[in-house]
Amino acid sequence: ASEPYEQLGTWIFDGDQALSRTPVQSLRERLRGRVDVRHARGLETTRSRDRDGFDEALHLAHASDVVVAIVGEESILSGEAHCRSDIGLPGAQAELVKELAGAGKPLILVVMAGRPLVLGDLPGHVQAIVYAWHPGSMAGPALTDILLGEVSPSGRLPVSMPRTGGQIPIYYAHKNTGRPPTPETFVHIDEIDAGAPQLSIGNTSFHLDVEPSPAWPFGFGLGYGDVRYRAVSCPTPELRIGENLEVIAEVTNHGPYPADEVVQVYVRDLVGSVTRPVRELVAFRRVHIEPGEVTHVTFHIPSDDLAFHGRDMKRRVEPGRYHLWVGGSAAATLQTEFELIADE
Template sequence: MSAITNITSTAQVSIEKRVAELISQMGLDEKIGQMSQLQGGGNSIPHDLAESLRASRVGSILNEVNVDIINEMQRICVEESRLGIPLLIGRDVIHGFKTIFPIPLGQAASWDPDIIEAGARVSANEAASAGVNWTFAPMIDITRDPRWGRIAESLGEDPYLCGVLGTAMVKGFQSNDLSKPGSIAACAKHFAGYGAAEGGRDYNTANIPENEMRNVHLRPFKRVAEAGVASFMSAFCDLNGVPATGNTWLMDDLLRKEWGYQGMVVSDWESIVEMSVHGFTHDDEEAAYEAVMAGIDMEMASSSYHDHLEDLVAQDKVSIEQIDTMVARVLKLKFELGLFEKPYTDPDEHVALLDKSALKAAKQAAVMSCVLLKNERHVLPLSHADLGSVAVIGPLADDGYEQLGTWVFDGEAQHSVTCKQAIEEMIGRTVDINYVKALDTTRSHNDDGFEEAVAAANKSDAVIVVVGEESFMSGEAHSRADIDLPGHQAELIKAVASAGKPVVVVIMAGRPLTIGNILDHADAVLYAWHPGTMGGPAIADLLFGIESPSGKLPVTFPKMVGQVPIFYSHKNTGRPATDHTCFNMEEVEPRASQTSLGMTSFHLDAGYKPLFPFGFGLTYGDIKYVKITTSHRSISLGETMDIAADVVNTGSRAAEEIVQLYVRDLVGNVTRPVKELRGFKRVSLKPGERKRISFSLHTDELAFYNRKMEHVTEPGRFHVWIGGSSDAELWADFEIHS
């Protein structure tokens, strides 16, 4: 009989009481065991691990997805350990389990919380069928450096958008009840500042003033904490001189005391012992002490808690009360997941992997994630009725593995449908498909296949070139200093463009790439990110007009890497650049005086604007914004006002547009960004249709942290814009008075 029967389990008794009752029966070694997460993933359970499970020395297993092994591990814990405490089973389910969705940055380009929630729901159901009950997502680090490999896992550069979409992902993973079949615990990561790593190099130092932390980097974390995310993960980075994993201000003063967060906090992989590598602690024992003082409830992968916490308690450096508080948070999550009532997984009780509904959801997510960056002379959508032949060219046109993207552990390329396959399926019966890979990989500099590619373009009515990055080129530890298209892909595009046929470039990548050098050689550019299992059918539907693109960029695209970091919500500076003050150095006469150089904030060789702004994305319609109004010219603190504008589709095709609301506080106790996103709505427009779109804005939504770190809305003047990107020009103003 399981020892779990000794624990009160009537529905009337609160989880808190059950946790306290269980802790009262535990020895110190068992408590420390609950704070330890070990690596799994073998074909069997090693003897030493089985003994640790029996001795209650393990609270969680990481990276085991064999349901039979997981069930056996749970059986050992529940039936052979003294107190019968089940395991948390953790896995990186980042953008899918078996059914792979677009990378999170791609999903963010949908600007659609419902799509993101649906994807997380599918992922949770599939992962739960394997025995996984905890995922390490969403990643809601604010990311403004495309060199950083983990930008692919992020939801972009804007705190408001990240917060909205991150909350949707949490809801999808957890549903409204963690104990419900198919629900898994989510984890908000990486807390905090990890996305601001110096130089875009992963794991690097982040130096962020507290005011910027609060006004930018912490905002999405606070939002998901308020939404009930089950756990947080500490960041790898040194934040302002103190590694996040041992940062008491961040983890305890702010997260616990100020925000009142009661969920569990886990370290990142070995980030506790890595504090010694940072030079913050002398050894693993001191690292364990600092992590406990900060409030890290569970150690991932390394063993400093197992090795040193008993000694730290014996030395009176760590109290039993501290340990009990941390263990209580671990046990609380296990009770919330219903693991004490149902520790085992029956795959037959879950939906089938890769079923029709999952593939449909993945395809729809991929459709809505694609961003149309260029569409000269409305070359898209292509009409297969007008085509006798199409060239499909490029290293990613028929590569089911690479289209899955980074950080995919359980998805398999054999289930992917590629662009070539989807185009053949759609039009191959009536249109000749001339396929040439041209380059072996995206990094290849071998041009031997170019002649065949140009020949295919010459004998085709239109050319589709699928290029980008291989999946390994983004993700953890995979940062890039050069973010151009790798290899000779730009040269390939130029070569096939010489045939004089319409050229459509599809780009699959894990980050914004600097693609200015190919724009003049492409009639249309569709940015598909890494689109996942159903990327091919989604792209084919968009190219041939079955679907209409509606994605918007969740990050700014630089012209060149030297502009980085570049983002829309920058400060104005005392000398802001304008079109009148900005010029290119090639325009300057030789031996020009220094005072002729404009004296404003821009680059001589790149100007001050990006290649594509945050929020940008074309549709197959022609969208215009007119007639902005505000319900009041002046409101008091605590009041709400409405801002509205007409959105018109002057084109000949139906379109979906994401209407965006931006605000600027003209004068603040601390300087404020030139624009900040404060709302967005999706609108469907028939050809010629006009709709009035309205936003409500409460003065509390304009609050920020001032010099005293007070969260306040200040009276004063504000500008407000409604448009299709952060470059929106249609504006009005209003005033808030006290």
Template structure:
């Protein structure tokens, strides 16, 4: 703490040892082990910029630490060149470009949570969510309705699948479909303009998601169907194109792979929770 008080900024390396994750090494509580959070609380009191680098083998529940940090870099368990790589990112020689390959939950009680889950019989929207601390006293037991949500965590994860920030910002616009109807012999081109509206040249990973609204068996609310990595200079804009064919709509119905007619949603965006939306029909 004394060293932190005399520093310009604080780099706090948090996380868990390799032995704590992996096959046959499960944890019931997935927060930072030990007294790391308490130390972060004390470091926050110094008023110095606090950068947390998390080295862990799983998505940890770091909501509390996230609120205290000025920046968080999730490094996972990197290899022998982790030191130079992290130094390049922290000091701005390179910009982070990675996207999360998993969904980060707010706590272990939110598990399982993933972008391609099946819809529930009583899905909740953001307007339905009421936090446990905001429930009026003496409310009747059934007064909140019957929507699927956590009263403490809500309905959103800490970070959605595909999420990732960089040292710049990107703007998505002009989602266009070449056709509104797809059949077994045709192709739909889905495109969007992506512009770097920040001051740092770096990469962005653009993601394509679709949803089959109705199927002979229940279908996921969203499925990743493609992604493309592009590099943009400050102010530069590029048009990203994806192709959708009947084969991209196939699913296993318990007996065989099929493609069923119906209505579909399509998104192009930076992660599973955000994006430009359009619709098309498969006949």
């Protein structure tokens, strides 16, 4: 919250912390004369397990209308050759957040970290999460804009966020396995009967103690609008290699606040000369949508954007059927299909 050096992140050998503006500094500047912004350190470092600072933090939480807990990793904990075997919040940070939640006040969790962290059950204890990574020298003004609602958050995850460290590697563009799990075939370890036969829970591939999906998928992110996807179409569902695929998506903001949505298009090549991922991002566009507005977002995707490297390591575009999804993340469900035809 008030660490000008740590918010710069790793690989900042010429970084000048004197130029940093911290969240505490910026919130006090922006709210001076209107709101009393109080700050307690809570923990000496992100790795600390000493709870001596908990009492002051809890006292301020009980005396406040809203609590912002800024957690994460110091910059030294990430970067090249700085791996961790456990990528949960280090130290006693998770315990501090849960105790702050006990104050019964709206609690916003801001995470500053150099990697995707496993947050465990913390999302169930807070009202909102801002994943800020290590945002650099202007972290304070940027976060203040978001926390005060002066801008609607529009960042999107560049990775899939794991539920546990055991899920790693986890990424949306994986190849299809021979026994992929589905919500219908997943059986949690707590639901298995005592003495169950070995094959009684099926033979698909998943971890028994965690859902096969990520905590948040690639491309995910919320804003202050209520954005919904209603329809997607390909006016010309058949196109020749060398032509452009037209995709039209209907997107509505049902919320009372403006939204900056990142509309994303994913495809799956159903049959290829080499195995293809279950989804690939082929296009995206940021659009501003006013409250109550219905907008139609049109993409023109060159067939060359569907190319991949064959066994000879040369790029190629192959004819065939494709599934296509449009939505706000790699977990989009609004689907259509098209076919790419060989150029005669």
